[in-house]
Amino acid sequence: MSSIIACHECDLIHHIKTLPPKGTANCIRCGAVLHKHKPNSLERTLAFALAALILFILANSFPFLGLKIGAQVRETTLITGIYELYVQGMQVIAILVLLTTVLVPFTQMMCLFYILLPLKFGRLPKRLPWVLRFLQAIQPWGMMEVFMVGILVSVVKLAKMAKIIPGISLYSFLALIFVLSAMTVSLDAHLIWQKWEEHR
Amino acid sequence: MTPVFQTARDYGLISCHSCHLLCQSTKQPADMQCPRCGARMHDRKPNSIARTWALVLAALIFYIPANVLPITTVISLGKAQSDTIMSGVIYFIHTGMWPIALVIFLASVFIPLLKLIILIFLLISVQRKSSWRQQDRTRLYRITEIIGRWSMVDIFVVTILVALVHLGGLATIHAGPGAIFFGAVVVITIFAAMSFDPRLIWDTEEIIHE
Numbered sequence: 001m002s003s004i005i006a007c008h009e010c011d012l013i014h015h016i017k018t019l020p021p022k023g024t025a026n027c028i029r030c031g032a033v034l035h036k037h038k039p040n041s042l043e044r045t046l047a048f049a050l051a052a053l054i055l056f057i058l059a060n061s062f063p064f065l066g067l068k069i070g071a072q073v074r075e076t077t078l079i080t081g082i083y084e085l086y087v088q089g090m091q092v093i094a095i096l097v098l099l100t101t102v103l104v105p106f107t108q109m110m111c112l113f114y115i116l117l118p119l120k121f122g123r124l125p126k127r128l129p130w131v132l133r134f135l136q137a138i139q140p141w142g143m144m145e146v147f148m149v150g151i152l153v154s155v156v157k158l159a160k161m162a163k164i165i166p167g168i169s170l171y172s173f174l175a176l177i178f179v180l181s182a183m184t185v186s187l188d189a190h191l192i193w194q195k196w197e198e199h200r
Numbered sequence: 201m202t203p204v205f206q207t208a209r210d211y212g213l214i215s216c217h218s219c220h221l222l223c224q225s226t227k228q229p230a231d232m233q234c235p236r237c238g239a240r241m242h243d244r245k246p247n248s249i250a251r252t253w254a255l256v257l258a259a260l261i262f263y264i265p266a267n268v269l270p271i272t273t274v275i276s277l278g279k280a281q282s283d284t285i286m287s288g289v290i291y292f293i294h295t296g297m298w299p300i301a302l303v304i305f306l307a308s309v310f311i312p313l314l315k316l317i318i319l320i321f322l323l324i325s326v327q328r329k330s331s332w333r334q335q336d337r338t339r340l341y342r343i344t345e346i347i348g349r350w351s352m353v354d355i356f357v358v359t360i361l362v363a364l365v366h367l368g369g370l371a372t373i374h375a376g377p378g379a380i381f382f383g384a385v386v387v388i389t390i391f392a393a394m395s396f397d398p399r400l401i402w403d404t405e406e407i408i409h410e
Contacts, residue, residue, distance in 0.1 A: 006208035006215035006222055009338055010402040013206050013213075029205055030338045030402065067364045069371075074364055081363030088362065090375045096383050097359050100352065129237040133218045140390060143352050149303070150356025156300045157357070158364065161371070193219045197236060 048183035066165030255392035269378035
């Protein structure tokens with residue numbers, strides 16, 4: 001698997017030879033990561049995507065935080081929180097939150113299933129180039145890990161005011177963050193493009 | 201002696217933005233498509249400097265109302281109290297919760313401003329064709345790409361507070377107009393970082409060699 005590529009950050013031409021397992025190729029001029037060898041990229045990414053989907057469904061089906069003041073208990077799921085913002089007239093913010101914490105992560109998983117499941121069974125999905133490009137374009141907008149910090153800050157903010165009850169799905173959220181980032185990291189786009197080129 | 205670096209541009213090649221395939225540049229690069237992935241190809245991101253400047257200036261303008269207007273309004277027992285980002289930070293310092301104050305200050309005030317300052321610095325240095333510490337400037341660019349998303353923390357906090365604190369007359373939290381401007385700052389700065397092309401930092405090198 002040797003190839004000639006240009007550094008995406010400084011345009012320098014490199015000749016990349018086959019990398020040793022877990023090896024990394026860096027640009028000799030600006031230090032950017034050109035390519036990383038990722039063992040079993042296909043299987044690992046698929047496994048993480050499946051785990052992420054299960055956790056995602058759990059995380060969104062149950063409340064993640066509850067608030068108790070006196071006898072009143074109020075619980076919230078992610079969707080009801082977004083709906084509440086929408087009703088209050090903050091439609092723009094509601095849509096932004098919906099995109100970054102629900103739609104983008106979900107679409108990422110679906111794109112990966114579309115690409116990786118057929119590849120795993122030796123077939124080539126028809127719209128692979130478009131889907132893979134789309135996946136790379138939406139990547140910066142998935143912000144699950146930032147949302148987790150948001151939960152932490154809110155808990156501390158509210159702790160003085162009322163009793164906080166951690167919801168069932170809080171733990172799914174926590175696990176989801178790690179699985180989602182593992183999913184993103186283990187994907188080797190270079191390998192998929194190469195497979196596409198070979199099979200076409 | 202420093203080695204003479206050869207870039208894709210020197211060979212008349214274009215690297216695809218999305219699949220990194222190297223292709224021969226055609227006479228009309230504007231409507232060139234990558235033969236492998238079908239993405240539009242360009243030698244450098246189109247109008248990178250002008251676009252980034254426009255987005256940076258827009259973000260700077262929105263940064264003011266984002267910090268001046270209230271981001272949340274707490275209505276408790278008939279009394280309304282509005283909070284801006286900074287007044288929230290000051291409140292936490294006064295109540296002794298400085299770690300939380302630090303998190304909010306870093307994510308909401310410091311990071312967006314730092315990102316804008318770095319981008320302005322990169323834009324000016326590229327426009328002056330500076331060849332000063334190119335590796336470090338590329339590193340700065342990488343930092344702006346990574347840290348931008350963390351500014352969303354405050355938007356998420358507002359979402360959670362609004363959803364949870366909804367106790368009728370006892371206490372209700374509403375999102376304020378500052379949240380919209382703040383969200384705009386975050387989104388616009390992410391687009392600004394995307395539209396900047398770090399290869400411009402290195403393009404001066406070739407001019408020197410010629």
